[in-house]
Amino acid sequence: MKLPTTGKPHDELLAEMxxxxxxxxxxxxxxxxSLVYxxxxxxxxxxKEAYTTFFYTNGLSVAAFKSLRKFESEVIAMTAELLGSSEAVGNMTSxxxxxxxxxxxxARDMARDQRPGLTEPEMVLPVTAHPAFEKGAHYFGVKPVHIPVRDDFRADVEAAKAAITDNTVLIVGSALCYPYGTIDPIPELAALAQERGIGCHVDACVGGFILPFLARLGYKLPAWDFSVPGVTSISADLHKYGYA
Structure with a gap:
């Protein structure tokens, strides 16, 4: 297929699309x-109106577009509070x-800084973790060490403990996991990480903007957010149940 030599009227183009x-x-x-929320x-x-209003602004330069800096800072601050911390920092991603x-x-970079001799970093994660962790492992040269889940489809803490080595830089848990919608035993996983001085990431891409509101409605939920000692990072998706 070649680039057309002439264009089309916009009405015709939009109708075709x-x-x-x-x-x-x-x-x-x-x-x-899981595809559209x-x-x-x-x-x-x-x-749609918000998007088109800022359609031509560029988030790479918040010095030029100060409004974007303000929006991002406020969204991160509000999200951090929802996720159990008034001090957590972060940034918006794609x-x-x-x-x-x-x-x-x-986690890899921090471990390299703290352990200069580290050459083969590893991360411990349940088999129910999102495939994005496999992608990250490949990109950043971090070996994924998979652990099983128990009969309740939550990560096996004893297996996680046994999987930790001197090369481990990160322990992963999900809240909620994609395959079953379960919350991994985050306090226990985070305690293992804290004991070894390594990171504990909670993948809350699905649950990040559901679980805080369920808790406010009175539902009893397992602990999973920044209020848990040892949790060092959380991912949460605005474009899912944040509806943004």
């Missing part, structure tokens, strides 16, 4: 979980996968 949607999944009906037409209108990649890279 919309026609291609006929075979797409019907996300508006809300029946394609639709909160209703009213929220969608706000999202999505959950990049957030997980950054957690792995940070």
């Amino acid at each position: 919309r026609a291609q949607q006929r075979d797409d999944a019907d996300w508006h009906s809300g029946k394609i979980w 639709f909160a209703g037409d009213d929220v969608a209108e706000v999202l 999505g959950g996968t990049e957030s997980i990649l950054m957690a792995i890279k940070t």
Whole structure:
């Protein structure tokens, strides 16, 4: 296929693009979980207007676009409070996968700084962890050491303890995990990490903007956020149940 030598009127182009949607999944009906998170037409209108208002701004230069710095700082501060800390810092990424990649890279880099002789870093993670961890392991040269889950589909803490070596730089838990929607035993995993002076990342890409509100509604939930000693990083997706 070659680049056309002439363009098309925008009405014709948009009509052609919309026609291609006929075979797409019907996300508006809300029946394609994990691909589109639709909160209703009213929220969608706000999202579209906000997006088009800042369509040409560039997040690479918050010196030029000070509004973006303000928005990001406020969203991070509010999210940190939801996740159990008024002091946590962070940044916005392109999505959950990049957030997980950054957690792995940070844990690896910190371990290298603290242990100059470290040449073969490893991370311990349950078999239910998101595939993004495998991608991060490949990108950053961190060996994934998989542990099984128990009969309740939560990470096996004893297996995690046995899997830790002098090369371990990170222990991973999920809240919630994709395959089963369970919350791993984060306090126990974080305690193992804290005891060895290594990072503990909680993948809350699904649960990050659900679990805090369930707790406020009175549901009894396992501890999983920054209020747990030893938890060093959390990923949470605004574009999922943050509906943004």
